[in-house]
Amino acid sequence: MTIKGGYCQKILEMDLSKNNKHVINVSDNFAVKYVGGRGWGARIIWENLEHIKDPLSPSNIVVIAPGPLSGLYLPASGKTSFSSISPATGLYADSNMGGMFAVEIKQAGYDAIIIRGRAEKLSYLFIDDDCVEVRNAKKYKGLGCVETERQLKEDLGDETLRIATIGPAGENLVKFSCINSEWSRNAGRTGMGAIFGSKNLKAIVIRGTKDLPVFDLTRLVKLGEHAYKTLKSHRxxxxxxxxxxxxxxxxxxxxxxxxxxxxxxxxxxxxxxxxxxxxxxxxxxxxxxxxxxxxxxxxxxxxxxxxxxxxxxxxxxxxxxxxxxxxxxxxxxxxxxxxxxxxxxxxxxxxxxxxxxxxxxxxxxxxxxxxxxxxxxxxxxxxxxxxxxxxxxxxxxxxxxxxxxxxxxxxxxxxxxxxxxxxxxxxxxQSSYDVRSAITMALAYGTSDIGGHHARAWTIAKELEVGADWTLDEKAAIVIYQQTVRPLFDMLGVCRLPWVELGFNESAYAEFYSAATGIETSLEELLKRSEAVYNITRAINIKLGATIEDDFPSWRCFNEPIKTGPLVGKKLDREEYTKILKLYYNKRGWDENGVPMLKTLDRLELTDIKI
The missing domain is CATH 1.10.569.10 (Aldehyde Ferredoxin Oxidoreductase Protein, subunit A, domain 2)
Incomplete structure (x- = not known):
């Protein structure tokens, strides 16, 4: 297969310890196999895993990646994934940020940025298309995120710059600190801000002026127009x-x-x-x-x-x-x-x-x-x-x-x-949904590759509304489907909310990808690639010491029933949860301890993943 658009096929790698930049040319096979965004991030983290000694040490890396649809004339196509090893969990981490940052990365000519090492002093990374510089950030030490962005734009004389920054919490290595952009767009979960702080990286400032590669612009615009019309017609x-x-x-x-x-x-x-x-x-x-x-x-x-x-x-x-x-x-x-x-x-x-x-x-x-x-x-x-x-x-x-x-x-x-x-x-x-009445949501949290977050699967509404008669097998299946389709949006570099909130058909994204890249694909093929990435992140976590016990929700879910409201008296049954977890493992093609089996890795073309 030959890529004809959608990708710049370049990764900017910056080693802060050596103040050295390197541009990596990306093969067609790598780009398509891992799609982009979180997919590229997970694969790159896996390839560097044996060298990462501690999440807050210079040996850790951060992969910052939009997707092949980022910046195109498509609804909500402005997502950036940040991937690393979390200082909060000690396991695989990614966090997602909206706004304009993804678009600027692509316009600067890159599909991803890899940050390595640790700067000698507090610095910011300035990217102006092919010009890449590490600059002194002493002036911005201790400033809040919003104020840092405002001052950087003022000092650099350009309000159109796109900036991702940390605040005092990131500088102080708070383990759930985040990366902020455009006032309130955050890569909020898993402690990405602390990783920036550990690298003495206060901010990344980007200005890009290049055109984005698109294979069939006429087709893409037509698809985009239809998508916008469909969303606006929703009640x-x-x-x-x-x-x-x-x-x-x-x-x-x-x-x-x-x-x-x-x-x-x-x-x-x-x-x-x-x-x-x-x-x-x-x-x-x-x-x-x-x-x-x-x-x-x-x-x-x-x-x-x-x-x-x-x-x-x-x-x-x-x-x-x-x-x-x-x-x-x-x-x-x-x-x-x-x-x-x-x-x-x-x-x-x-x-x-x-x-x-x-x-x-x-x-x-x-x-x-x-x-x-x-x-x-x-x-x-x-x-x-x-x-x-x-x-x-x-x-x-x-x-x-x-x-x-x-x-x-x-x-x-x-x-x-x-x-x-x-x-x-x-x-x-854990994020803001109580799971004592919804075993699918408990399973979604329990088996999320980053921990207690709903971004991977949000099944609770469907279970409460129509899932009373579902079998455990059906419940496990819906969690797996959501854990496959929702992360796919992160790989493509788009927001999932048009699908989640307004019912936009997920099959449309295969058409978007085909028009952008010139590689005809289907939703089924993209979902297979997303499934492969979930197995890579699982392999990372297993390598880092995660066990079956890490796939259980918190103590309160099993031991304290709900006291009031329409679901009074509800709590999870540990035996039933253990049963659905085993069903989930089996449907995933993982063994009884949750480790991906060789035949599963072979089916997903991941034979080089050794656990």
């Missing part, structure tokens, strides 16, 4: 533009799956004070969108009065509204906006931060953590001032914040009893 399109992911608050609370008071319960009495309607009525002042996206799900919000007056931020999305609302007992939307703003500036993941703060509140409530250990702060549900102070302490690694900054494993090491309080999988804090 929920206008509502989605108005509220974005904040629409989920009312759904999750009514369904009884909204984490409340550190996942102890699943319904929040004051959900109607922190939902999309409150945002739209009292706080929203504008919309934002990622590249080429008609859905425009970003909400710009302003606090107009009260103690948080003047706070303006893009967000929150549902995950943040839940983690800094119901899960910590806050019923003040203005406070949620302030927490969102602080997390963006410090550069910390809102999911992990809200999850861990809630666990610390409960630990204090139960006497596991003392007042002295909390630096004299008496923590209570809904105490927004103390919660804001905890965000600051985490970002600065001050006092109790220094312990929380180590993530789930750090807290459990310090206070072993917290293992029963923290909702996490593989060391990654």
């Amino acid at each position: 929920l399109f206008e509502f989605w533009q108005r509220q974005g992911l904040m629409t989920v608050v009312d759904y999750a609370n009514a369904a009884g799956i909204m984490p409340t008071h550190n996942f102890k319960d699943t319904c929040f009495d004051d959900a109607d004070k922190i939902n999309g309607e409150v945002m739209e009525t009292f706080y929203k002042i504008g919309d934002t969108a990622c590249y080429a996206c008609p859905m425009a799900c970003g909400n710009v919000n302003l606090v107009k009065e009260g103690k948080y007056a003047g706070t303006v931020t893009e967000g929150p999305e549902y995950e943040t509204a839940c983690m800094f609302g119901s899960n910590v007992g806050i019923n003040d939307f203005a406070a949620i906006l302030k927490a969102n703003y602080l997390c963006d500036e410090y550069g910390v993941d809102t999911i992990s931060t809200g999850n861990l703060i809630a666990a610390v509140i409960e630990a204090y409530e139960k006497g596991i953590i003392t007042l002295d250990e909390l630096d004299g702060m008496a923590l209570h549900w809904g105490d927004s001032d103390s919660i804001m102070e905890l965000i600051r302490k985490i970002g600065e690694r001050e006092g109790i914040g220094n312990v929380i900054a180590e993530g789930s494993y750090g807290l459990i090491k310090k206070w072993p009893a917290m293992k029963q309080l923290i909702s996490q999988v593989k060391g990654l804090e």
Whole structure:
């Protein structure tokens, strides 16, 4: 097969220790086999795995990769994947960021960037097409993410630059720190910001001026026009533009799956004070969108009065509204906006931060953590001032914040009893869906290759709505399908939300790929490539010591039933979960311990993967 478009077929490799750049020419076979984005990232991580000694050492690498559809005239085609080994979990990691950053990488002439080593002093990487320089970032030390981006654009005299940066949390190696771009676009999960910080890399600044390669532009434009028309005709399109992911608050609370008071319960009495309607009525002042996206799900919000007056931020999305609302007992939307703003500036993941703060509140409530250990702060549900102070302490690694900054494993090491309080999988804090009533979602979290995140599979709504009579085999199958199709979007460099929220047909992406690259393909073929990548990330995790025990959700799921709401009394049964996990392994072609079998690797053309 011969690539005729879609790819630049070049990877920029930057060794910060040696201040040396190298451009790698990518073969047709590699490009197509691993598609792009997370697929390229996973394969490159595998090839370097034996040399990576510690996630925060110079030996770790970061692969930053858009996909073959990034930057094209297609809906929501502005996604960048960051792949590495996580400092939070010690396992494979990737995180995904929207906005314009992916487009600029492609316009600079690259399909991916590999960062190696560690700069001698705090630096930023400046890429201007073929010109690549490591520059001193001393001036920006300690600045927040949003302020760093603003100052860099001002100093470089170009508002059109695309910048990915870390804040104080990344510099301080907070293990769930993130990479921020364009105000509130974040590679939020798995601690990518700490990896940048460990490399003395404050930011990457990109300016690209090159045309993107497309095989059949006429066909691509026709497909794109049809896709836009289809999305705009959806009955929920206008509502989605108005509220974005904040629409989920009312759904999750009514369904009884909204984490409340550190996942102890699943319904929040004051959900109607922190939902999309409150945002739209009292706080929203504008919309934002990622590249080429008609859905425009970003909400710009302003606090107009009260103690948080003047706070303006893009967000929150549902995950943040839940983690800094119901899960910590806050019923003040203005406070949620302030927490969102602080997390963006410090550069910390809102999911992990809200999850861990809630666990610390409960630990204090139960006497596991003392007042002295909390630096004299008496923590209570809904105490927004103390919660804001905890965000600051985490970002600065001050006092109790220094312990929380180590993530789930750090807290459990310090206070072993917290293992029963923290909702996490593989060391990654669980996102905002309670799974005690939905075994498919528990399995999705448990077998996610990065830990407790819903990006790999979000099956809970379908199971609750229509899955009452599904067999365990059918339940395992839907998890596997979602874990195959959803990561495919990350490989292609596009957002999954048109498919998830507006029902856009996933088969269209095979047509997009064919028009862009000149290689005719089908959805089935692309899904096979995505399945192969899931087996590569599984192999990475097995090599790094993951076992079957890492595929189980948290203690609370099995031991404490839901107390109120429509799903009262529900909890997972460990025996049933073990059964579905074994079915899942079998359907994946993995052995009884979850290790991919040789025949599976052979079927997926991964015979060089040795576990």
